[in-house]
Amino acid sequence: xxxxxxxxxxxxxxxxxxxxxxxxxxxxxxxxxxxxxxxxxxxxxxxxxxxxxxxxxxxxxxxxxxxxxxxxxxxxxxxxxxxxxxxxxxxxxxxxxxxxxxxxxxxxxxxxxxxxxxxxxxxxxxxxxxxxxxxxxxxxxxxxxxxxxxxxxxxxxxxxxxxxxxxxxxxxxxxxxxxxxxxxxxxxxxxxxxxxxxxxxxxxxxxxxxxxxxxxxxxxxxxxxxxxxxxxxxxxxxxxxxxxxxxxxxxxxxxxxxxxxxxxxxxxxxxxxxxxxxxxxxxxxxxxxxxxxxxxxxxxxxxxxxxxxxxxxxxxxxxxxxxxxxxxxxxxxxxxxxxxxxxxxxxxxxxxxxxxxxxxxxxxxxxxxxxxxxxxxxxxxxxxxxxxxxxxxxxxxxxxxxxxxxxxxxxxxxxxxxxxxxxxxxxxxxxxxxxxxxxxxxxxxxxxxxxxxxxxxxxxxxxxxxxxxxxxxxxxxxxxxxxxxxxxxxxxxxxxxxxxxxxxxxxxxxxxxxxxxxxxxxxxxxxxxx
Amino acid sequence: xxxxxxxxxxxxxxxxxxxxxxxxxxxxxxxxxxxxxxxxxxxxxxxxxxxxxxxxxxxxxxxxxxxxxxxxxxxxxxxxxxxxxxxxxxxxxxxxxxxxxxxxxxxxxxxxxxxxxxxxxxxxxxxxxxxxxxxxxxxxxxxxxxxxxxxxxxxxxxxxxxxxxxxxxxxxxxxxxxxxxxxxxxxxxxxxxxxxxxxxxxxxxxxxxxxxxxxxxxxxxxxxxxxxxxxxxxxxxxxxxxxxxxxxxxxxxxxxxxxxxxxxxxxx
Numbered sequence: 001x002x003x004x005x006x007x008x009x010x011x012x013x014x015x016x017x018x019x020x021x022x023x024x025x026x027x028x029x030x031x032x033x034x035x036x037x038x039x040x041x042x043x044x045x046x047x048x049x050x051x052x053x054x055x056x057x058x059x060x061x062x063x064x065x066x067x068x069x070x071x072x073x074x075x076x077x078x079x080x081x082x083x084x085x086x087x088x089x090x091x092x093x094x095x096x097x098x099x100x101x102x103x104x105x106x107x108x109x110x111x112x113x114x115x116x117x118x119x120x121x122x123x124x125x126x127x128x129x130x131x132x133x134x135x136x137x138x139x140x141x142x143x144x145x146x147x148x149x150x151x152x153x154x155x156x157x158x159x160x161x162x163x164x165x166x167x168x169x170x171x172x173x174x175x176x177x178x179x180x181x182x183x184x185x186x187x188x189x190x191x192x193x194x195x196x197x198x199x200x201x202x203x204x205x206x207x208x209x210x211x212x213x214x215x216x217x218x219x220x221x222x223x224x225x226x227x228x229x230x231x232x233x234x235x236x237x238x239x240x241x242x243x244x245x246x247x248x249x250x251x252x253x254x255x256x257x258x259x260x261x262x263x264x265x266x267x268x269x270x271x272x273x274x275x276x277x278x279x280x281x282x283x284x285x286x287x288x289x290x291x292x293x294x295x296x297x298x299x300x301x302x303x304x305x306x307x308x309x310x311x312x313x314x315x316x317x318x319x320x321x322x323x324x325x326x327x328x329x330x331x332x333x334x335x336x337x338x339x340x341x342x343x344x345x346x347x348x349x350x351x352x353x354x355x356x357x358x359x360x361x362x363x364x365x366x367x368x369x370x371x372x373x374x375x376x377x378x379x380x381x382x383x384x385x386x387x388x389x390x391x392x393x394x395x396x397x398x399x400x401x402x403x404x405x406x407x408x409x410x411x412x413x414x415x416x417x418x419x420x421x422x423x424x425x426x427x428x429x430x431x432x433x434x435x436x437x438x439x440x441x442x443x444x445x446x447x448x449x450x451x452x453x454x455x456x457x458x459x460x461x462x463x464x465x466x467x468x469x470x471x472x473x474x475x476x477x478x479x480x481x482x483x484x485x486x487x488x489x490x491x492x493x494x495x496x497x498x499x500x501x502x503x504x505x506x507x508x509x510x511x512x513x514x515x516x517x518x519x520x521x522x523x524x525x526x527x528x529x530x
Numbered sequence: 531x532x533x534x535x536x537x538x539x540x541x542x543x544x545x546x547x548x549x550x551x552x553x554x555x556x557x558x559x560x561x562x563x564x565x566x567x568x569x570x571x572x573x574x575x576x577x578x579x580x581x582x583x584x585x586x587x588x589x590x591x592x593x594x595x596x597x598x599x600x601x602x603x604x605x606x607x608x609x610x611x612x613x614x615x616x617x618x619x620x621x622x623x624x625x626x627x628x629x630x631x632x633x634x635x636x637x638x639x640x641x642x643x644x645x646x647x648x649x650x651x652x653x654x655x656x657x658x659x660x661x662x663x664x665x666x667x668x669x670x671x672x673x674x675x676x677x678x679x680x681x682x683x684x685x686x687x688x689x690x691x692x693x694x695x696x697x698x699x700x701x702x703x704x705x706x707x708x709x710x711x712x713x714x715x716x717x718x719x720x721x722x723x724x725x726x727x728x729x730x731x732x733x734x735x736x737x738x739x740x741x742x743x744x745x746x747x748x749x750x751x752x753x754x755x756x757x758x759x760x761x762x763x764x765x766x767x768x769x770x771x772x773x774x775x776x777x778x779x780x781x782x783x784x785x786x787x788x789x790x791x792x793x794x795x796x797x798x
Binding site for chain 2: 127333335358361362364365368370373374375376377378379387389392420421433436
């Protein structure tokens with residue numbers, strides 16, 4: 001067969017939700033050629049995951065196939081009996097999932113998990129299986145494969161687990177690899193490494209890759225062709241370059257426009273006042289004992305950091321996962337106890353407890369990463385936004401109600417006060433979280449990855465909202481993120497942190513245009529851009 | 531719609547038990563304690579709707595009177611165990627540290643005893659009476675509520691909305707009452723509904739051992755245990771209290787599920 005031969009064809013696929021009768025995927029067609037790299041792009045609810053799952057007959061309960069065909073090498077997959085379909089899974093079509101933390105069985109050693117597929121689909125001996133696994137682990141750059149075989153999943157970081165997942169899928173040399181948001185849970189550096197590895201392996205083995213993602217940057221970097229889905233319908237398909245440079249459909253254009261861009265530098269007049277300072281701030285955690293008789297060690301998450309945030313400015317803290325950026329943000333808010341150094345707010349050191357801390361709390365706020373867990377599911381939106389005001393002295397109840405209405409209006413949610421969090425979308429929830437943070441007119445807000453759990457176009461809206469609120473109310477912001485594109489859009493200054501230490505800091509333009517430290521350069525190189 | 535029907539059935543069953551218990555306080559067809567050896571072990575008839583027992587006492591009257599005492603014991607025990615267990619569980623889970631260690635050490639020690647043995651020991655100390663039974667069974671069943679509540683609180687306290695509450699400047703107890711406690715309702719409700727059944731059966735076991743409600747007074751539990759020796763000759767003796775217990779539990783479970791869903795804003 002020629003290298004260009006079509007391997008898998010999805011033709012007029014239609015999936016419906018049984019209960020509501022809603023169409024989840026409507027008349028979607030695309031094809032995958034042997035060894036090609038195809039991306040399916042869409043936002044949450046676009047049906048991209050469902051379309052991919054239908055290929056392997058892995059639709060969740062309640063979703064029914066209602067029309068169309070999926071053929072692989074001339075075999076109709078949708079009507080295939082369970083037994084032959086099971087033989088295809090893993091052997092011919094492999095799948096890597098989004099969440100590396102839960103896709104490996106925590107009660108099974110790595111080696112045993114990797115051997116499962118080989119035992120099912122091949123007749124290799126135990127020894128041959130072991131050799132293959134060792135070779136594959138070495139191939140995905142796992143240090144010490146011998147030890148890894150006998151290790152448990154919890155001993156590895158998210159990035160390492162995703163490599164192991166990839167290794168165990170690629171062991172079977174499938175003809176097609178379906179990767180469903182494989183790196184969404186990883187930081188920028190690890191994301192680049194895992195995807196590079198995936199591309200190399202696929203090329204070596206001649207495996208076609210179907211990458212499902214919402215990240216256009218990744219599509220631009222890795223995929224040859226791209227299918228754009230919107231609300232269950234295919235709106236565009238074509239060569240990546242063409243689709244991204246000259247999108248035809250309005251929705252694709254909207255997606256491309258939603259990518260964060262560098263906003264013009266805001267000239268600040270006069271000498272800025274330092275608002276909050278971290279002076280030699282350190283945080284360390286006790287690490288669990290090793291073995292029965294081991295000692296517990298200490299892990300230094302933040303190591304003697306000096307950081308100043310001036311009134312009204314946005315400072316971005318950038319680093320990979322585990323770099324200590326989140327801990328730094330929480331330590332500056334005194335949410336985690338510092339093991340050394342101090343936090344100075346408006347010239348006064350902040351006490352770790354007592355009335356001074358309470359006053360400090362009234363002036364500072366935090367916006368969390370995950371809008372799904374940062375709102376109390378049993379509290380109405382209006383009550384959640386109202387709650388911070390109860391502690392403001394001397395505010396009448398009418399004033400409070402007026403303020404809540406005003407802030408909900410500012411974040412574009414007027415009239416939502418009586419709703420519960422589960423009745424809102426992720427973007428709306430994050431707006432509520434922002435409203436709750438700014439309702440007391442804080443002087444300082446820490447935003448911990450506030451948009452990384454959101455869809456691209458929603459990210460752009462929330463970032464824009466954040467910027468306009470900052471312009472109106474003039475609060476200073478510590479913006480913690482691994483997403484350099486978002487940082488580039490809203491930061492005045494950038495601080496790069498690695499292993500708890502600041503390795504580089506400067507104005508946004510200086511850091512992005514002329515990075516000094518090797519780690520900064522690596523971060524910038526790994527950031528997917530169009 | 532199915533949910534509504536379940537709630538309705540559950541409500542009707544519980545309502546029926548309550549009405550019967552109230553009526554029993556004023557009127558029963560016969561005196562539930564009156565012995566009539568002339569008409570003992572009679573099968574159900576027009577005179578004795580549910581038959582008579584080995585002493586010729588009217589089973590229907592005893593079942594009605596039993597509804598009052600069994601219902602009293604079960605209701606107060608479950609409410610007591612849930613309140614006590616929730617307070618201790620939330621304290622242990624939220625305050626952590628030494629409070630947690632101390633409370634949980636005591637709690638685990640209590641859990642290590644079979645509930646019935648614990649209740650027995652308590653009954654021996656405070657003496658056999660209805661109130662004594664309620665106290666004993668409360669102490670026997672609270673530890674499992676403590677476990678469930680503490681576990682839930684431990685996972686809830688790591689939620690970001692709890693941290694957000696702290697960030698707002700709320701004192702710890704406000705955070706606990708407003709953000710942690712309401713989210714414990716679901717698991718506690720599940721536990722409470724199943725606890726009704728255990729309590730009714732434990733009450734019968736204690737009564738059987740002579741430590742529950744003193745013999746002539748009827749409860750469903752001691753009626754059931756009394757009926758054991760006559761299961762072959764007089765089925766109705768066991769059937770009446772058995773069905774009463776089964777239908778009450780069914781009602782409580784249906785109504786409990788409906789109530790839990792009603793209290794959860796996430797349910798449609």
